[in-house]
Amino acid sequence: MLFGEYFHQVDQKGRVRIPAKLKIGLGENFLVTKGTNSCLFVFSKETLETSLFSKLENVPLSDSSSSLPLRMLFSSASELDEDNQGRSLLPKNLRDFAKIKKDIVFLGVGNRAEIWAKEEYDRYINGVDFDNAMEELQKHGV
Numbered sequence: 001m002l003f004g005e006y007f008h009q010v011d012q013k014g015r016v017r018i019p020a021k022l023k024i025g026l027g028e029n030f031l032v033t034k035g036t037n038s039c040l041f042v043f044s045k046e047t048l049e050t051s052l053f054s055k056l057e058n059v060p061l062s063d064s065s066s067s068l069p070l071r072m073l074f075s076s077a078s079e080l081d082e083d084n085q086g087r088s089l090l091p092k093n094l095r096d097f098a099k100i101k102k103d104i105v106f107l108g109v110g111n112r113a114e115i116w117a118k119e120e121y122d123r124y125i126n127g128v129d130f131d132n133a134m135e136e137l138q139k140h141g142v
Helices: 020-026 045-056 064-075 092-097 118-125 130-140
Strands: 002-009 030-034 040-044 103-110 112-117
Touching: 002 020, 020 040, 020 103, 020 112, 030 045, 030 064, 030 092, 040 045, 103 118, 112 118
Parallel strands: none
Antiparallel strands: 002 103, 030 040, 040 112, 103 112
């Protein structure tokens, strides 16, 4: 289970350090891809294989309405490999998509982590009514 909020920065070459607590939850191998609301999703390979892929097996290849999100999600996916100093390069296309320049926020969101440009995250979360937001989870039986 991934949780927490962590503030970091991207260096000039687009490298980041994944917070240690999130790395433990993500395991050895993980991927980053386009997410929703201008953030990036970070999934462990295991989560992708057991949760996401198993559900996608039921999506017919002829379902054209599902093709676009599947293409966007998987064509933008990239493995995050660490260098000797524990930094991972965020691909430029993903940094551009998420409007990441320097300051970032990592979020643990259950089965995935998210990476946000701090400015975008502040805009997204500012003024949110927590109680109303929590009521949305009732739609999913939570």
